[in-house]
Amino acid sequence: MIVDDTLREGMQAPxxxxxxxxxxxxxxxxxxxxxxxxxxAYPPAHPSEAEFTERVVEMRLFREVFGLGRTTVQDAETxxxxxxxxxxxxxxxxxxxxxxxxxxRYARSTGRPVAVAxxxxxxxxxxxxxxxxxxxxxxxxxxxxxxxxxxxATPGRMRExxxxxxxxxxxxxxxHCHNDRGLAVANTLxxxxxxxxxxxxxxxxxGERNGIADLAAVSDFATRALGSDGLDMDALxxxxxYLASILVSKVGETFLFDNxxxxxxxxxxxxxxxxxxxxxxxxxxxxxxxxYAGRAMVEQILASRGIGASEAEIREVLARVKDExxxxxxxxxxxxxxxxxxxxxxxxx
Numbered sequence: 146m147i148v149d150d151t152l153r154e155g156m157q158a159p160x161x162x163x164x165x166x167x168x169x170x171x172x173x174x175x176x177x178x179x180x181x182x183x184x185x186a187y188p189p190a191h192p193s194e195a196e197f198t199e200r201v202v203e204m205r206l207f208r209e210v211f212g213l214g215r216t217t218v219q220d221a222e223t224x225x226x227x228x229x230x231x232x233x234x235x236x237x238x239x240x241x242x243x244x245x246x247x248x249x250r251y252a253r254s255t256g257r258p259v260a261v262a263x264x265x266x267x268x269x270x271x272x273x274x275x276x277x278x279x280x281x282x283x284x285x286x287x288x289x290x291x292x293x294x295x296x297x298a299t300p301g302r303m304r305e306x307x308x309x310x311x312x313x314x315x316x317x318x319x320x321h322c323h324n325d326r327g328l329a330v331a332n333t334l335x336x337x338x339x340x341x342x343x344x345x346x347x348x349x350x351x352g353e354r355n356g357i358a359d360l361a362a363v364s365d366f367a368t369r370a371l372g373s374d375g376l377d378m379d380a381l382x383x384x385x386x387y388l389a390s391i392l393v394s395k396v397g398e399t400f401l402f403d404n405x406x407x408x409x410x411x412x413x414x415x416x417x418x419x420x421x422x423x424x425x426x427x428x429x430x431x432x433x434x435x436x437y438a439g440r441a442m443v444e445q446i447l448a449s450r451g452i453g454a455s456e457a458e459i460r461e462v463l464a465r466v467k468d469e470x471x472x473x474x475x476x477x478x479x480x481x482x483x484x485x486x487x488x489x490x491x492x493x494x
Contacts, residue, residue, distance in 0.1 A: 296325025
């Protein structure tokens with residue numbers, strides 16, 4: 146099954162933030178092309194994310210709708226309230242794995258479909274990945290996602306990991322491959338050939354840093370080589386054209402070059418707050434700021450400008466940053482964060 150992540154992962158493409166209307170229209174176009182499963186938002190990030198997820202669920206555009214969150218009970222509850230399936234990602238630091246598993250157990254108790262991402266296949270040992278996957282399978286997780294979060298895997302590594310996990314669990318296996326080395330499509334196809342039943346993709350391959358696997362390319366392979374149901378490519382082309390118009394108007398025509406592996410500036414930009422919080426894992430030095438921003442990101446931006454702020458002030462700046470990005474449907478710049486911080490720190494809150 147092709148799983149569309151344009152509506153969620155796409156929000157992590159450097160410089161991009163959808164308005165609610167743009168996102169709903171894009172969801173309709175993706176649905177019209179025949180996509181049956183979609184990860185549509187990150188509801189714990191901001192109320193606008195939860196509201197959008199609820200709306201997509203109500204519209205019944207997809208057979209499966211997932212909202213993403215961390216492996217915490219609080220995030221699982223937030224996604225559950227939207228009516229969507231619960232997708233979760235394990236922490237990059239496995240020191241709190243037992244706590245994460247308790248959150249997974251809670252998510253399973255809701256009766257909703259549960260997908261859990263085992264990050265990161267290019268860094269963790271094969272034995273550790275299989276061990277964690279078996280543990281998730283024993284909890285009754287429906288989908289085990291194997292993401293190449295850093296975009297450093299090779300097709301050989303994806304074949305090795307997917308084969309080992311798929312032969313060890315009863316859950317469906319899904320791959321999610323980043324494109325930092327230009328191998329996202331190749332790694333995704335290797336995963337599908339090795340036993341993965343699902344592939345996470347986006348239109349034009351947009352997403353965090355250099356993005357992930359392109360939806361049309363993976364769909365064509367799945368149809369021709371694996372005999373899966375094909376998408377309506379004419380309808381999909383309309384979705385591609387619409388997203389292209391959004392990118393040109395909001396990010397600019399340079400996005401095409403900026404998004405190239407190796408040479409493009411996007412390789413050095415983070416959008417996800419969870420990535421900025423783990424600077425020892427993710428080494429990008431610039432930020433694209435929207436509702437997916439996090440406390441660590443704001444703290445780093447203010448520190449780079451020599452601005453001191455209390456924990457409460459940082460939280461208030463973050464809340465205002467997210468509100469403004471959601472209201473305007475655009476990414477903010479570092480100067481916007483500094484402006485908002487000036488209001489918070491100068492006037493109190």
